[in-house]
Amino acid sequence: MSRAKGELPPVPEPLPHPVADTHTHLDISTGARLPLAEKDLPPEYEAEQDADAPALPDVDEFRSRALASGVTRAVQIGCELPSARWTAQLVAGDDSGWLVGGGALHPNEAPRLAAAGLLEDALSEIDRLVAGPRMRVVGETGLDYFRTGDEGRPAQEESFRAHIEIAKRRGLALQIHDREAHADVLRVLDDAGAPDRVILHCFSGDAAFAAECAARGFYMSFAGNITFKNAEPLRQALREVPDELLLLETDAPFLTPVPYRGAPGGSYLTALTARAAAAVRGEELEALCRRAWHNAETAIGGW
Ligand SMILES: [Zn+2]
Numbered sequence: 227m228s229r230a231k232g233e234l235p236p237v238p239e240p241l242p243h244p245v246a247d248t249h250t251h252l253d254i255s256t257g258a259r260l261p262l263a264e265k266d267l268p269p270e271y272e273a274e275q276d277a278d279a280p281a282l283p284d285v286d287e288f289r290s291r292a293l294a295s296g297v298t299r300a301v302q303i304g305c306e307l308p309s310a311r312w313t314a315q316l317v318a319g320d321d322s323g324w325l326v327g328g329g330a331l332h333p334n335e336a337p338r339l340a341a342a343g344l345l346e347d348a349l350s351e352i353d354r355l356v357a358g359p360r361m362r363v364v365g366e367t368g369l370d371y372f373r374t375g376d377e378g379r380p381a382q383e384e385s386f387r388a389h390i391e392i393a394k395r396r397g398l399a400l401q402i403h404d405r406e407a408h409a410d411v412l413r414v415l416d417d418a419g420a421p422d423r424v425i426l427h428c429f430s431g432d433a434a435f436a437a438e439c440a441a442r443g444f445y446m447s448f449a450g451n452i453t454f455k456n457a458e459p460l461r462q463a464l465r466e467v468p469d470e471l472l473l474l475e476t477d478a479p480f481l482t483p484v485p486y487r488g489a490p491g492g493s494y495l496t497a498l499t500a501r502a503a504a505a506v507r508g509e510e511l512e513a514l515c516r517r518a519w520h521n522a523e524t525a526i527g528g529w
């Protein structure tokens with residue numbers, strides 16, 4: 227590929243029906259906030275971080291690219307306190323109809339805050355922030371057993387349970403980050419009682435786990451990693467998802483779809499993921515987009 231390192235992939239051909247990107251991190255994409263910590267970056271993104279990288283695009287650039295590719299709605303997720311503050315402020319001032327927001331303490335952030343004695347106060351602030359204008363989502367919360375070891379699990383679960391409570395009390399959608407913790411995510415949700423609208427963001431389970439989620443009426447949101455070569459179990463899960471529970475997202479700047487894997491992404495690349503998802507499910511692209519659009523409206527609660 228002749229693209230410069232760190233450069234955004236080109237805008238794909240527009241989709242035949244608009245879709246929503248239900249999970250993106252504009253704070254990271256624009257450089258307004260750094261990722262949680264260097265070690266939280268997926269290896270494919272780390273490779274792009276160097277001094278020669280071009281200046282990062284702003285929110286307007288990401289919005290215009292998204293509108294040009296048919297990604298006419300997006301959900302900005304701030305997943306630690308400063309990002310959640312940034313998100314609440316951004317979406318409160320954005321009446322373009324493109325963006326709504328969500329906030330939470332990421333499961334990898336919870337043990338750090340707990341160790342510093344700051345978890346309770348941070349949760350109270352999240353509770354206030356998600357009550358703001360155009361804030362629709364409590365997330366991403368959940369469990370991450372990949373980045374956090376055994377010692378961090380109690381704090382992750384405490385934080386997860388607190389977010390479930392906030393989502394239920396405020397009537398908001400709950401977006402879940404589940405990394406190598408499928409059984410415990412279901413255990414906690416079953417035990418605490420799930421909110422009406424639960425979304426497994428960046429779904430990472432297999433077909434059996436998709437069936438468990440479907441039985442509970444949980445939405446499953448698929449990102450660009452469905453295009454990765456080693457993701458066959460994920461593609462099998464995608465084939466099993468009932469029509470009414472399917473969502474699309476980018477998790478940008480991460481998980482940029484093939485053939486741009488490793489480059490920073492943006493919501494506009496949901497267009498590539500939608501095409502890949504239609505191919506995997508053997509569906510007509512327009513029908514899949516139409517369904518993902520309506521599911522996003524129901525799951526997120528309007529823009
Ligand atoms: Zn996540």
Ligand SMILES: [Zn+2]
Nearest residue numbers: 249303366477
């Ligand atoms: Zn995310």
